[in-house]
Amino acid sequence: MKYGFIFTGSDPALAVELAALAEQSGWDGFFVWEGIWAVDPWSTLAAAAVATERIRLGTMLTPVPRRRPWELAGQTMTVDRLSGGRVILSAGLGVPEDVESRFWIFESDPGRKARAGMLDESLELMQELWRGQPFEYAGEHYRAARTTEMLPPAIVQQPRIPTWVVGVWPRLQSMRRVARYDGWIPNYAPPGTTGVAGPEAQQRHFTPEIAAEAIAWIRAEREAAGLGDRPFDVIQEGTTTGTDAAADTALVQPWAKAGATWWLDSNWQVPAEEVAAYARARVLAGPPRR
Numbered sequence: 001m002k003y004g005f006i007f008t009g010s011d012p013a014l015a016v017e018l019a020a021l022a023e024q025s026g027w028d029g030f031f032v033w034e035g036i037w038a039v040d041p042w043s044t045l046a047a048a049a050v051a052t053e054r055i056r057l058g059t060m061l062t063p064v065p066r067r068r069p070w071e072l073a074g075q076t077m078t079v080d081r082l083s084g085g086r087v088i089l090s091a092g093l094g095v096p097e098d099v100e101s102r103f104w105i106f107e108s109d110p111g112r113k114a115r116a117g118m119l120d121e122s123l124e125l126m127q128e129l130w131r132g133q134p135f136e137y138a139g140e141h142y143r144a145a146r147t148t149e150m151l152p153p154a155i156v157q158q159p160r161i162p163t164w165v166v167g168v169w170p171r172l173q174s175m176r177r178v179a180r181y182d183g184w185i186p187n188y189a190p191p192g193t194t195g196v197a198g199p200e201a202q203q204r205h206f207t208p209e210i211a212a213e214a215i216a217w218i219r220a221e222r223e224a225a226g227l228g229d230r231p232f233d234v235i236q237e238g239t240t241t242g243t244d245a246a247a248d249t250a251l252v253q254p255w256a257k258a259g260a261t262w263w264l265d266s267n268w269q270v271p272a273e274e275v276a277a278y279a280r281a282r283v284l285a286g287p288p289r290r
Helices: 012-024 041-051 069-083 111-131 172-179 201-204 208-224 243-256 272-285
Strands: 002-008 029-032 057-061 087-092 163-169 181-187 233-238 262-265
Touching: 002 272, 012 029, 012 041, 012 272, 029 041, 029 262, 041 057, 041 069, 041 201, 069 087, 069 111, 087 111, 087 181, 087 243, 163 172, 172 181, 172 208, 181 208, 208 233, 208 243, 233 243, 243 262, 262 272
Parallel strands: 002 029, 002 262, 029 057, 057 087, 087 163, 163 181, 181 233, 233 262
Antiparallel strands: none
């Protein structure tokens, strides 16, 4: 299992400092959050890229339907090249209006179905954009006319920037999208419910046993699609202490046994005025390895 730290604060200078500290402290990845009216995460990660040498860098996560895919492709390509091929794209639909109204202060939510279509097309389109070669694309939401002028450079990583996708288990349409890409960011809709479980319900109901069932399904789906030999990550997010090794191991290891390949440490409950001190201390304590 690999270990990443999610910085939940908003200070870009502190984020760059923490990325370097995370690398020195043995973490495998450093992630920042992406908002709508917020500090730009890709500018922050670009600065972190030149301040580090080994650690993976990414967002947790990018609401892809809220972005112009050609601009997102350019931002991720830039960080990928600055880092020498260390960027990860974490992709989701974006928060629905009934969950957090702050997310839709500039426009109306087009609805989950439309956002799902925009996500699918954006991910397809970015595969072409990352190559830096002439191409054409025609979809319901986006199009690209062929051009041979002022083409950007290609990404470092091949065949694409590793793309982790939010998938709602056991909703198969959502999970089939996940299986086409490079990693699963789990969400869970308990049987008999119509919506997606919120964070508290996720903690109560999404267990390592349920994760193992979903991972087995993903593996079978990828085998059937001829993707079984390609790397695939399963991400689990949670909060460890950094001070109680036994408790931290007891929390993390069931997820590793279930098949998770990344543990992302975060604490979204820390008050804004305490984030800097908390993040420095937790990063310096190192990841919850056995």
